Amino acid sequence: MSHGPSASGGALVAAPPHGTHHDEPHMPVFVxxxxxxxxxxxxxxxxxxxxxxxxxxxxxxxxxxxxxxxxxxxxxxxxxxxxxxxxxxxxYTMYHQHPVGRHFIQVCTTTPCNVCGAEDVVKSLLEHTGCGDLGLTSSDGRFTVIEVECLGACGFATPIMINNDFVESVTPESVPRILSELK
Ligand code: FES
Known part of the structure; x- marks a missing residue:
């Protein structure tokens, strides 16, 4: 699914959150x-x-x-x-196969959440983060938004996960406030 360019019109990049770029040699971690x-x-x-x-x-x-x-x-x-x-x-969607934004946002768009408006939450997130489309990272490197299957909170549509934190009952209108609370 594509959501087209964002209203903010920011440049779209795959910005790394920890200073690691696609073309940089891998520095060993297990030392x-x-x-x-x-x-x-x-x-x-x-x-x-x-x-x-x-x-x-x-x-x-x-x-x-x-x-x-x-x-x-x-x-x-x-x-x-x-x-x-x-x-x-x-x-597993929890592992990133490319650099992602500092705030990695997963939105449940499975049917129960979809009928409660998850698609509009996705559109609002893409617009207010400047990501432009799913899987892309905002030009400031802060955000990446993806869709995921059921997050196990079907009674609290629309749930999203921001890194390891759960946010329930998200609406298009509550998205700007939620994002403003992130560093
Ligand atoms: S269908 Fe969205 S949390 Fe279960």
Whole structure:
């Protein structure tokens, strides 16, 4: 689905939140204290592969997204193939396959929320963030908006997630206030 250019008309870029760009070489994450933390996590699992999801979280926390270099680092750390890691990364929307805005906004547009106006919430978010379209990042690097399937809050349409925070009962009118409370 496309929502067309935003009213704000800002330039659309895939801006990284933590200073990491698409074309920059991958800097290893699992070194020093982070390697110690990964080893501590690995000790809790029966196999290294079983720790794939938390390892990817650690990588994304450090770099803001999961690059090809990051996938290779995780694969090496867990003794699995990069193809297996990529399959997992591409399955879950919670892992970013490209740089995203500092505030990553997920909007439920599954049918129950859709009939309650989720599409209008998406349009309002795209307009007021300056993102212009789903999956793009605002020119100031602050926002990326995507649609997701049911967030498990069907009674509180429209729910959105801003990074790890849940916001319920969002309306097109409440979007500017919600965004103004973000740094
Ligand atoms: S359908 Fe939107 S939260 Fe469940």
């Amino acid at each position: 020093g204290d982070t390697r110690v933390e990964l080893d501590r996590i690995l000790s809790r699992y029966p196999t290294k592969q079983a720790a794939l999801l938390p390892a990817l979280w650690m990588l994304q926390d450090a770099r803001g997204w999961v690059s090809e270099g990051g996938i290779e680092e995780v694969a090496a750390a867990l003794d699995i193939t990069p193809a297996y890691v990529k399959g997992v990364v591409s399955f």
